Amino acid sequence: MEDAILEVEDLHVTYHVYGKDPVKALRGLDFEIKPGDILGLVGESGSGKTTLARSIMGLVPAPGRIERGRILFDGEDLTAKSREAMQSIRGRDLTMVVPNPRAELNPLVPVGRQVANVARVHLGLSKAQANRAALEMLQAVKISDPERRFHTYPHELSGGMAQRVVIAMALVCSPKFIISDDATSGLDVTVQAQVLELLNRLVSEKRTAMLYITRDLGVTAHFCNRLAIVYDGQIVETANTAELIEYPMHPYTLMLMAAFSQNPRLRSMWTKAGSRIASEAGRQACPFAPRCVRAEPRCYQDSVALRELRPGHLVRCHIPVTR
Numbered sequence: 001m002e003d004a005i006l007e008v009e010d011l012h013v014t015y016h017v018y019g020k021d022p023v024k025a026l027r028g029l030d031f032e033i034k035p036g037d038i039l040g041l042v043g044e045s046g047s048g049k050t051t052l053a054r055s056i057m058g059l060v061p062a063p064g065r066i067e068r069g070r071i072l073f074d075g076e077d078l079t080a081k082s083r084e085a086m087q088s089i090r091g092r093d094l095t096m097v098v099p100n101p102r103a104e105l106n107p108l109v110p111v112g113r114q115v116a117n118v119a120r121v122h123l124g125l126s127k128a129q130a131n132r133a134a135l136e137m138l139q140a141v142k143i144s145d146p147e148r149r150f151h152t153y154p155h156e157l158s159g160g161m162a163q164r165v166v167i168a169m170a171l172v173c174s175p176k177f178i179i180s181d182d183a184t185s186g187l188d189v190t191v192q193a194q195v196l197e198l199l200n201r202l203v204s205e206k207r208t209a210m211l212y213i214t215r216d217l218g219v220t221a222h223f224c225n226r227l228a229i230v231y232d233g234q235i236v237e238t239a240n241t242a243e244l245i246e247y248p249m250h251p252y253t254l255m256l257m258a259a260f261s262q263n264p265r266l267r268s269m270w271t272k273a274g275s276r277i278a279s280e281a282g283r284q285a286c287p288f289a290p291r292c293v294r295a296e297p298r299c300y301q302d303s304v305a306l307r308e309l310r311p312g313h314l315v316r317c318h319i320p321v322t323r
């Protein structure tokens, strides 16, 4: 078995907002990603996805704090690294693509030079070498007429083209690991499909590992080889994509699938009107219980661990759906 490039162990992150109860955004996350893996992390807004991405990048904003756990990247714990060490890792070995590409780009600098600058800073290339690398990268992300586009400014590009430039910047140093945090959700559906296909090809060619974060379970089915469903800062179900799509066992996963199916009968079967937020005591048991159509008293009282219920298929539920 190949070693994981990224291992997250028992990660706890809390935001300590002054005068308020602390927000426990991540409450014991465990997963690993191997080279060539694309892990889809799926969960609704507020489930802690961006907090995870920022934790890996070493960019948890104040008043957030990593309380517990380790993030092993290539065998080294990132949570123990200095700010300077993280700065040199970020952008070279570890990169992130976020939505709203124009905000990522400097409006005053031609896009080709922005890609070249990343290569100069992180790989120490000469100007000519960096320009060549940038041009190759613009070609790789399928920007038409790259010689000319090299000199254009971000505002002259469409949203889809700007996203490609951001991807070029993320990949120009051949990172070992890339995080996409909701990066394609702002694009038109067809453009999104093109960008995903491109990312897929680039990461599989270079065996880059990728964490693909999204609220959209539908996209992940084609794009990711493994899935992790996250609810309230914990993984509730994880398996290979085909396995998870065929044998979903957590009621939350079934609720997400039903919502995606657009079938009203299926939707009402898995959705219950209920409080979205469990009490802090309830969160120690199953935080999904207040919204779960299958919940029993024990779901509000007893905590439950991720358990392997089928080979490679882990579920955190007292009453998993089995057939």
Ligand SMILES: Nc1ncnc2c1ncn2[C@@H]1O[C@H](COP(=O)(O)OP(=O)(O)O)[C@@H](O)[C@H]1O
Residues within 6 Å of the ligand: 015, 017, 023, 024, 025, 043, 044, 045, 046, 047, 048, 049, 050, 051, 052, 061, 062, 063, 064
């Ligand atoms: N800077 C912050 N200050 C305080 N609370 C935050 C901050 N960022 C996120 N949170 C809280 O942490 C939880 C997880 O947020 P986030 O990681 O952004 O989730 P997602 O990306 O899945 O929408 C939410 O309850 C959110 O309100």
Ligand SMILES: [Mg+2]
Residues within 6 Å of the ligand: 049, 050, 051, 182
């Ligand atoms: Mg987010």
